[in-house]
Amino acid sequence: MSKEETPEKKKKGFSRRKFLKNTGIVIGGGSLLLYFGRHKLRTFAAGFIADMDLPSGVSNFDPDFWFEIMEDNTILFKSPKVEMGQGIFTGFAMLAAEELEVAIEQIKVVPGSSVNSANDMAGTGGSGSTHSLYVSIREVAATMREMLRMAAADYWKVPLEDIRAENGMLLKGSESMSYADIVKNTEQWKTPKTPDLKLASSFKYVGTERKRIDLKPKVMGDAIFAIDTEIPDMLYAVVQYPEYIGGKLKSVDSSEAESTNGVIRVIREDNWVAVVAKNRYAAEMGKKALKLEWDVEKTWQQQDIDELVKVGNGRTVKLQDKGSASSVIKDDDIEVIHQEYRTSLGVHAQLEPNGVIADVKEDKAVIIMGTQAISFVKRAVSKAINMSSGKIEIRNSFLGGGFGRRYFKFNAPEAARISQILGKPVQVFRDRESEFTDGYFRPSSHHELKAVLNDDGTVKAISHTQATGDMGIKLAAGKMGMNIMGADFISAGHGAKFLYDFPNKKAYVEHIDMPIPTGIWRGVGMFPNGFAVETFIDELARKANTDPIEFRLKHLYSDDPIVKRMKNIIEILRDRSGWNTPAPEGVGRGFACGEDRKTVAAAAVEVQKIDGQIRVTKVTHIVDPGLVINPDGVRQQVEGCIMMGISASMYEGTYVKDGQMTATNYHQYPMASLMDTPEIEVIMVEGSAKPSGVGEPPIAPMAPAIGNAIFDLTGERQRKLPFQLT
Amino acid sequence: MNISFKINGKAVTVDTDPMTPLLWVVRDELSLKGTKYGCGKALCGACSLHVDGELYRSCSLPVKYAENKNVTTIEGLSENENELHPVQQAWMDINVPQCGYCQPGFMMAAAKLIEEIPEPTDQDIKENISNICRCGTHPRIIKAVKKAAQLKQSQKVQSDE
Known part of the structure; x- marks a missing residue:
């Protein structure tokens, strides 16, 4: 049985009694509230804002707290x-330890719940967590350190400047006491003004190599994910959602399911059917025994999707228009270089299927799950069970992979509804088939790129139009929001613009209303757009008889700080990867780069044909995410992006056939395995004093760099994802 | 039906449908949550564990086949927390996991591999472990398996001396 904390209704301020009761004390209150209040108006859709300074979305609408000092x-x-x-x-x-003056090992980080920590309206995503909280975490930590020092000064009755905080201890001359001791001895807390933060030059931890703080539990098998969590008297349920795209539940024959050993009840709601049982096996067996009929208005085929997701079919939003690209690029002009690109529907395929516990009582509901978006879940549950959100607590867990999957289709509303009907706690868990066929998908996309070159082989004008489904607008702003915005230029259109200093450039995104639920996937629009744009750039370089790296450098000359950082990393990568040395026989080389949320990344890739199969054999990857807090943490993310990039570009795609998704489990959705692991070198550059995102940007160059390398090896241009390899 | 076996050295008896996958018994009846559910079709390896020293994907192994046998899960791989199994030690040294969900399965597969092939090459590892990881820990897993093999060899040398 996994241990679950009993939620404690928190109060403003602190008291000795509360400490005794909880063997911990809440540090928080007025000053922190004030600090986070500043973000209040900036929270809308923050998780998806890609092209501006990403607000954290974190705010304290209640006197929430960040830190508790434990007895030890x-x-x-x-x-x-x-x-x-x-x-x-x-x-x-690391950031908190920097200002708290404690060892990193003294800090235990746990996921906050919707009632015991700072409210997070934006969710965890957009590669924005570290970047957006870089200052906040240190300010909260510094504030807490000052509160402890002030309390110690009062206790010893000396001026504040006589008190030092070091290694979790408060020191006055040769006397000392621990942070926990002063907490025990303090009745009244004083809150300071937000203290000045340490200068980067005196950082103790930031920039040093640290192993993950969750390493040991993850190695010992002790890390508890949502699907692992149990609460007393919990029942298990699986939900059958529509088996066909757009399917409406017509009839349910549950007699066989209900007589399955261990099945307790079959619940039909709106457009889904749940089988509740005393254990998982019985629930699964019961689900298999359901006989359901669905009304299907249209039986979708892949061809329908391809015809739908096509430039010209959608509502257009302009992302970029510099110079006069439209008048230079004329469709009937033979000078115009014109190419089209496509990407398939993608699945997140995170290893932990979603599992949600709901315990709904008359006046209180507790939801335990792994989500990237607590606030969205709360809203959805509140609606499903018609309970005010103030009575709903969402507890978060370790997530067995996110990649955007856990912004959507939470299962929480269904779990809450089932628990409400039964009057008992229940865990709704997804089987893998449900994850593959009824999740949210990376929308497929179609891209048209056009360009005209000058006589010297430089770009005179260029244009890009992307047609694709929604990635996040509907979730954040609803259908009406989508109508107002026109197209999802924030997430899906991300990366469609040109960073290069082309004199005439324009970029559009077209919104296609897809019949399949679509959403964000690692890198959001950067993944398909980066593929289309950077493959096209490679094609232009070949046309211009220029080395692909030199071609790019020629078009990166302005004083824009991002352009400068991009130029810098490309030059370093060119020199470090051996780009200018002749490639050995049988090796194809490709290059691509991408800018994503102020992080620039580039990759030089080598491919070879091994036993008749093309494999990525070497990746030299460079990333400039600004200030690096934990180099090994950044390295892990880059490695992850390299492998996910290889996987998604070489293999991954799900398709529509007879109204259903073709991939139902991993055997029908091939992914990279250990066999696909290339030799990897990761180079990090710190081109800014502030951190920017690192979870997604490194994936930006992967698909095009591999495709360009395949062209170099075989002469066959890859204009579709996944690649069409013979 | 009552089914008895040993898990991580401890004798247990469970009353269950004999066709129930061993995975669900281990996780839900015996509350050992380190063995993970990933696909239910023996495709991803997240549920890998050992039965009498052999590697199995427990989502597809009915519990009746564990009767009177010795089951080892990730929780029982190391003797104790201070004396880690070479695979878990190597996983620590190389800082392998990201989300961590697939890692117990990989470690169980790795523990079996280094018994079969005491000095595995990259190719041996690539060909013999087909588990799925989505975070992209593959390069570190390969490094860690080699490191684990070395640690195991040096332990062996020490105990021989």
């Missing part, structure tokens, strides 16, 4: 952002 002098850090493998808990602990 460890510090509990209740993170508003969730750990899904991206390593933020480690980085957060």
Whole structure:
């Protein structure tokens, strides 16, 4: 049985009684509230904002708290952002330790719940957690350190400047006491003004190599994910959603399911059917025994999707228009270089299927799950069970992979509804088939790129139009929001613009209303757009008889700081990867780069044909995410992006056949395995004093770099994802 | 039906449908949550564990086949927390996991591999472990398996001396 904390209704301020009761004390209150209040108006859709400074979305509408000092002098850090493998808990602990004056090992980071930590309206995503909380975490930590010092000064009755905080201890001359001791001895807390932060030059931890703070539990098998969690008297349920695209539940024959050994009840609601049982096996067997009929208005085929997701079919939003690209690029002109690109529907395929516990009582509901978006879940549950959101608590867990999957289709509303009907706690869990066929998908996309070159082989004008489905607008702003915005230029259109200093350039995104639920996937629009744009650039370089790297450098000359950083990393990568040395026989080389949320990344890739199969054999990857907090944490993310990039570009795609998705489990959705692991070198450059995102940007160059390398090897241009390899 | 076996050295008896996958018994009846459910079709390896020293994907192994046998899960791989199994030690040294969900399965597969092939090459590892990881820990897994093999060899040398 996994241990679950009893939620404690928190109060403003602190009291000795509360400490005794909880063996911990809440540090928080007025000053922190004030600080986070500043973000209040900036939270809308923050998780998806890609092209502006990403607000954290974290705010304190209640007097929430971040830290608790435990009796053993460890510090509990209740993170508003969730750990899904991206390593933020480690980085957060490093940042907090910096100002708290404690060892990193003294800090224990746990996912905050919707009632015991700072509210997070934006969710965990957009590669924004570290970047958006880089200052906040240190300010909260510094504030807490000052509160402890002030309390110690009062206790010893000396001026504040006589008190030092070091290694979790408060020192006055040769006397000392622990943070926990002063907490025990303090009745009245004083809150300071937000203190000045340490200068980067005096950082103790930031920039040093740290192993993950969640390493040991993850190695010992002790890390508890949502699907692992149990609460007493919990029942299990699986839900059958529509088996066909757009399917409406017509009839249910549940007699066989209900007589399955261990099945307790079959529940039909709106457009889904749940089988509730005393254990998982019975629930699964019961689901298999359901006989359901669906009304299907249209039986979709892949061809229908391809015809739908096509430039010209959607509502257009302009992303970029510099110079006069339209008048230079004339469709009937033979000078115009014109290419089209396509990407398939993609699945997140995270290893932990979604599992949600709901315990709904008359006046209180507790939801335990792994989500990237607590606030969205709360809203959805509130609606499903018609309960005010103030009575709903969402507890988060470690996420067995996120990649955007856990922004959507939470299962929480269904779980809450089932628990409400039964009057008992229930875990709704997804089987893998449900994850593959009824999740949210990376929308397919179609891209048209056109360009005219000058006589000297430089670009005179260029244009890009992308047609694709929604990635996040509907979730954040609803259908009406989508109508107002026109197209999802924030997420899906991300990366469609040109960073290069082309004199005439324009970019559009077209919104296609797809019949399949679509959403964000690692890198959002950067993944398909980066593929289309950077493959096209490679094609232009070949046309211009220019080395692909030199071609790009020629078009990166302005004083824009991002352009300068991009130029810098490309030059370093060119020299470090051996790009200018002749490639050995049988080796194809490709290059691509991408800018994503102020992080620039580039990759030089080598491919070879091994036993008749093309494989990526070497990747030299360079990333400039600004300030690096934990180099090994960044390295892990880059490695992850390299492998996911190889996987998605070489193999991954799901398709529509007879109204259903073709991939139902991993055997029908091939992914990269250990066999696909290339030799990898990761280079990090710190081109800014502030951190920017690192979870997604490194994937930007992967698909085009591999495709360009395949062209170099075989002469066959890859204009579709996944690649069409013979 | 009552089925008895040993798990991580401890004798247990469970009353269950004999066709129930061993995975669900281990996780839900015996509350050992380190063995993970990933696909239910023996495709991803997240549920890998050992039965009498052999590697199995427990989502597809009915519990009746564990009767009177010795089951080892990730929780029982190391003797104790201070004396880690070479695979878990190597996983620590190389800082392998990201989300961590697939890692127990990989470690169980790796523990079996280094018994079969005491000095595995990259190719041996690539060909013999077909588990799925989505975070992209593959390069570190390969490094860690080699490191684990070395640690195991040096332990062996020490105990021989």
